[in-house]
Amino acid sequence: MDLLLVLVVVALIALLVSAPLRRRGALEEEESAERAELEAARDAKYREIRDAELDQRTGKLSDADWRAQDRALRAEAVDILRRLDELGPGED
Amino acid sequence: MLIAGKACLILVLATSLYGIAASLYGARTGRREWVASGRRAVYAVAATTALAFVILEAAFLRSDFSFTLVTTHSSTTTPAFYRATAVWSSQEGSLLLWLLLLSLWSSLILFLTRRRLREIAPYATAVLLGFAVFFAAVLVFLETPFQQASPAPAEGMGLNPLLRHPSMMIHPPMLYSGYTLFAVPFAFAVGALITRRLNADWIRGTRPFTLAAWFFLGVGIVLGARWSYSELGWGGYWAWDPVENASLMPWLTGTAFLHSVMIQERRGMLKIWNVSLVLATGVLAILGTFLVRSGILDSIHAFGASTLGVPFLALIVTMIVGSIVLVASRASDLRSEHKLDSLLSRESVFLLNNLVLVAMCFVIFWGTFFPLISEAITGEEASVGPPWFDQYTVPLALMLVLLSGIGPVIAWRRATASNLRRNLLKPALAGLVVLAVLAALGAASEPAALLMFGLGAFVLAAVSQELWRGVRARRAMSGDAAPRALVQLVRRNRRRYGGYLVHAGVSVLFIGIAASSSFQDEKEVLLKPGQTATVGAYEVTYVKPTADLKAAPNGRLEKIDFGARLRVTRDGEKVADMTTVKSYFPSLAPFLGPISRFFEGEATSEVGLQAGWRRDIWTAIAPDIGSLRPRIEEGDKVFSGANLSPEQRDAFLGQALTGLTRSYANDPPPATFRLIVSPMVTWIWIGALIAFLGGLIALWPPPRGARSRVTAGYAAKVGREVRIPA
Amino acid sequence: MDPSRKRKVRFVVALSVAVLLAGALVYTSFSASSEARTPSQLMTSSEKGKVYKLTGKVEPGYTRKGTTTYFRVRDRAGKGSVPVSYDGTLPDPFREGREVIVSVRRQGEGFVGEKGSLITKCPSKFTAEQNKT
Numbered sequence A: 001m002d003l004l005l006v007l008v009v010v011a012l013i014a015l016l017v018s019a020p021l022r023r024r025g026a027l028e029e030e031e032s033a034e035r036a037e038l039e040a041a042r043d044a045k046y047r048e049i050r051d052a053e054l055d056q057r058t059g060k061l062s063d064a065d066w067r068a069q070d071r072a073l074r075a076e077a078v079d080i081l082r083r084l085d086e087l088g089p090g091e092d
Numbered sequence B: 001m002l003i004a005g006k007a008c009l010i011l012v013l014a015t016s017l018y019g020i021a022a023s024l025y026g027a028r029t030g031r032r033e034w035v036a037s038g039r040r041a042v043y044a045v046a047a048t049t050a051l052a053f054v055i056l057e058a059a060f061l062r063s064d065f066s067f068t069l070v071t072t073h074s075s076t077t078t079p080a081f082y083r084a085t086a087v088w089s090s091q092e093g094s095l096l097l098w099l100l101l102l103s104l105w106s107s108l109i110l111f112l113t114r115r116r117l118r119e120i121a122p123y124a125t126a127v128l129l130g131f132a133v134f135f136a137a138v139l140v141f142l143e144t145p146f147q148q149a150s151p152a153p154a155e156g157m158g159l160n161p162l163l164r165h166p167s168m169m170i171h172p173p174m175l176y177s178g179y180t181l182f183a184v185p186f187a188f189a190v191g192a193l194i195t196r197r198l199n200a201d202w203i204r205g206t207r208p209f210t211l212a213a214w215f216f217l218g219v220g221i222v223l224g225a226r227w228s229y230s231e232l233g234w235g236g237y238w239a240w241d242p243v244e245n246a247s248l249m250p251w252l253t254g255t256a257f258l259h260s261v262m263i264q265e266r267r268g269m270l271k272i273w274n275v276s277l278v279l280a281t282g283v284l285a286i287l288g289t290f291l292v293r294s295g296i297l298d299s300i301h302a303f304g305a306s307t308l309g310v311p312f313l314a315l316i317v318t319m320i321v322g323s324i325v326l327v328a329s330r331a332s333d334l335r336s337e338h339k340l341d342s343l344l345s346r347e348s349v350f351l352l353n354n355l356v357l358v359a360m361c362f363v364i365f366w367g368t369f370f371p372l373i374s375e376a377i378t379g380e381e382a383s384v385g386p387p388w389f390d391q392y393t394v395p396l397a398l399m400l401v402l403l404s405g406i407g408p409v410i411a412w413r414r415a416t417a418s419n420l421r422r423n424l425l426k427p428a429l430a431g432l433v434v435l436a437v438l439a440a441l442g443a444a445s446e447p448a449a450l451l452m453f454g455l456g457a458f459v460l461a462a463v464s465q466e467l468w469r470g471v472r473a474r475r476a477m478s479g480d481a482a483p484r485a486l487v488q489l490v491r492r493n494r495r496r497y498g499g500y501l502v503h504a505g506v507s508v509l510f511i512g513i514a515a516s517s518s519f520q521d522e523k524e525v526l527l528k529p530g531q532t533a534t535v536g537a538y539e540v541t542y543v544k545p546t547a548d549l550k551a552a553p554n555g556r557l558e559k560i561d562f563g564a565r566l567r568v569t570r571d572g573e574k575v576a577d578m579t580t581v582k583s584y585f586p587s588l589a590p591f592l593g594p595i596s597r598f599f600e601g602e603a604t605s606e607v608g609l610q611a612g613w614r615r616d617i618w619t620a621i622a623p624d625i626g627s628l629r630p631r632i633e634e635g636d637k638v639f640s641g642a643n644l645s646p647e648q649r650d651a652f653l654g655q656a657l658t659g660l661t662r663s664y665a666n667d668p669p670p671a672t673f674r675l676i677v678s679p680m681v682t683w684i685w686i687g688a689l690i691a692f693l694g695g696l697i698a699l700w701p702p703p704r705g706a707r708s709r710v711t712a713g714y715a716a717k718v719g720r721e722v723r724i725p726a
Numbered sequence C: 001m002d003p004s005r006k007r008k009v010r011f012v013v014a015l016s017v018a019v020l021l022a023g024a025l026v027y028t029s030f031s032a033s034s035e036a037r038t039p040s041q042l043m044t045s046s047e048k049g050k051v052y053k054l055t056g057k058v059e060p061g062y063t064r065k066g067t068t069t070y071f072r073v074r075d076r077a078g079k080g081s082v083p084v085s086y087d088g089t090l091p092d093p094f095r096e097g098r099e100v101i102v103s104v105r106r107q108g109e110g111f112v113g114e115k116g117s118l119i120t121k122c123p124s125k126f127t128a129e130q131n132k133t
Helices: A002-022 A026-057 A063-086 B002-029 B032-061 B068-073 B080-089 B091-112 B121-142 B166-195 B201-231 B242-267 B271-294 B309-329 B346-378 B386-409 B417-440 B447-478 B482-492 B494-518 B625-641 B646-666 B682-699 B714-723 C003-032 C039-044
Strands: B521-527 B532-535 B538-551 B557-570 B573-584 B603-606 B608-610 B615-622 B671-679 C034-037 C051-058 C063-065 C068-074 C081-087 C099-107 C110-113
Touching: A002 B002, A002 B032, A026 A063, A026 B201, A026 B447, A026 B714, A063 B714, B002 B032, B002 B121, B032 B068, B032 B080, B032 B091, B032 B121, B068 B080, B068 B091, B080 B091, B080 B166, B091 B121, B091 B166, B091 B201, B091 B271, B121 B166, B121 B309, B166 B201, B166 B242, B166 B271, B166 B309, B201 B242, B201 B682, B242 B271, B242 B346, B271 B309, B271 B346, B346 B386, B346 C003, B386 B417, B386 B447, B386 B494, B386 C003, B417 B447, B447 B482, B447 B494, B482 B494, B494 B671, B494 B682, B521 B532, B532 B671, B538 B573, B538 B615, B538 B646, B538 B671, B557 B615, B557 B646, B557 B671, B573 B608, B573 B615, B625 B646, C034 C039, C039 C051, C039 C081, C051 C081, C081 C099
Parallel strands: C034 C051, C081 C110
Antiparallel strands: B521 B671, B532 B538, B538 B557, B557 B573, B573 B603, B608 B615, B615 B671, C051 C068, C051 C099, C063 C068, C068 C081, C099 C110
């Protein structure tokens, strides 16, 4: 009884672990990974832009500093969006 | 099922080793399918460990005494809930739980980040599986939970009654979740260092899990303090015991890390600090796990001396040496992008915050390990007590609270005088007013507590000011009414406002600690029924004794309770009626008499606690068993002389014990009472709840940003999408 | 002062403060600590008035008078034992044969325990000697 259970577990582990090695189609996985990375970077960048603005409005960032930071952050955001579009159309 | 359990652990060990090899191979050769296979090895480890855990749990639940572990930690008279949780009251079971939580959290996190951080993840996987290898090896070769008891006895020894409390049972899983979750940023930091990808990406990717670790570890610590206060017979919540300290240290460096990374994200500074802090936190988490079970330091908690000292020490040394080597060799990649412009700036405050938290951690570390240090240096083992710890942690805590008020409101880069005035004036005034009022009311007798009250008020005022200003800013942008603006503000800036709430909660917590430790009234008295003692402003009267026999669900006798009913009055008015009891559990040692075994086993206190908004009244009783000894011995003699069948024995035993309890109730000897009146203890728990609520808000994932593919001008798109309500 | 020199000064100041604080810490820890002693060690030599951290096992046969307990602490593995008087409630796990840690001060021929310093070790669940008192 115990032995049977153990053999089943061994088989399941082997199946689970070897699945990626038996599969093809790695290329699309690459793309979706890059998309996920860029989307996360984009969301983070938006948060940074909002954060900076909130800091400026509550008096923690001087106007001059904020304008410079905002400009730089928006430029970085534009860059990320461009790279996202270059990946081609994806899921919506 | 013992064999199945052992086999599962061996499979865990083998799979972990495979996973390390696969991940590293995939990382070096760039072959993603091997990396994926390594990640799946983590899932397999989690599933197999879970299976082993289920096997062990099932054995406990059905009281299968062929498992040695069940025999030594459970019994048929243990209620089902405690049978289930007794699994981790043992060394072996707790190690299995640690491994389970490590593999479950690792699986979850690696699954969620499977498409991100692709260069770092394989190395992180390898590190996490490295921990799994260690714990699995310990479980397979040194401390197996699946030891066979032959012959299997008919009854177990039972769970230590001290552990029969719900929060004592949730405490280990919470703590271990905290420790194992801190292993994750540790692993990713190692990966980031190895691959030299040291920009803020790895921090961003792992932040939710670092925050979760901080959350769980914090909850575990507070639960432990609460249990100590409401269940143990000494009436305190923190004793600077080595094991308490062991859980606090990684939490402190983890807190420092969570703050310090904000500086790296905004200004690219403090990079060396950040990797060092997160690596230190991982090391301290393992050290914390190790201290409880090594027996190297005297502690109430210790699981006991064991064979685990050397392996754990080896692991810790490896982690420390590896971390130092990695950081030193990557120093050039960890250079700051900017320099500190002014000492009056947010960057500077955060740096100071790091220093204070690390200093506190160092103080606690030094005090905890002092017995070993002093032995190494002077040859004599010496130890320091709570007063030494307090001497250093109190000023540091005061600084911490001060910084938590200044940090959120001070400007970046350089704070001008007008800027400081605008942001700090009102909160500072609030703090000073509170200070002055309380001093006038007599609190100046405890300057440290008074200062903490003032600083706490300062922080709460600063947080309120921030909320107010944020709402005003939001209304300027969206035109919402104030309540809606507040909700939207917090929703869209969860990390910021969750963090502010944490600061508020921590301030309340410290106010509670300051009040309850500095203005406490305590007394130990011997009272006969009818007598009264005065504690602080209250009179406590011993009204009458209580004596009960308590049966377990299966009908056998579980314990004998001797206690007292008390009445508390203030200025003649009744405040509360309280009961406090001492429970006596029978020992199973065979050479004890049937009656006296009840008083040679474990005893626990049922504390009488009247909690309130302004103060807690805490009582515990130590009945004088000595006067009952003659009767007890007489009873034992009668039993040993007579020749009784088991049923007769049980019947007469019941009668004898009932007689004993009745005699205690009718003619009680004076009992010793410990009476404590502590102001504002409840606010410690409330403060903790507020802080953890703030943590949850900060943790909560915001809804995903828009993914529209409409190709408008990018700049305009950014403008639009930044505004989309999140 | 140019910025980089200012930074160097700041760093040196910060480091010095840290070193000074660490020094204070180390010093006070040695002077505020109490040495651990076994009963035989205490029997051989003990200074009057100095606080020691006594570790050992509780010998069978202790008595209580009022709120004070009189018990003897024996070497973990040996013959030496010393008498201790302790005022206050005993911790719940306190039993004959259990290991205790208590801060004591010599008074005459015996030792007086500091209030609140008595710790009884929770019995280990992992050795064969459990529950044998």
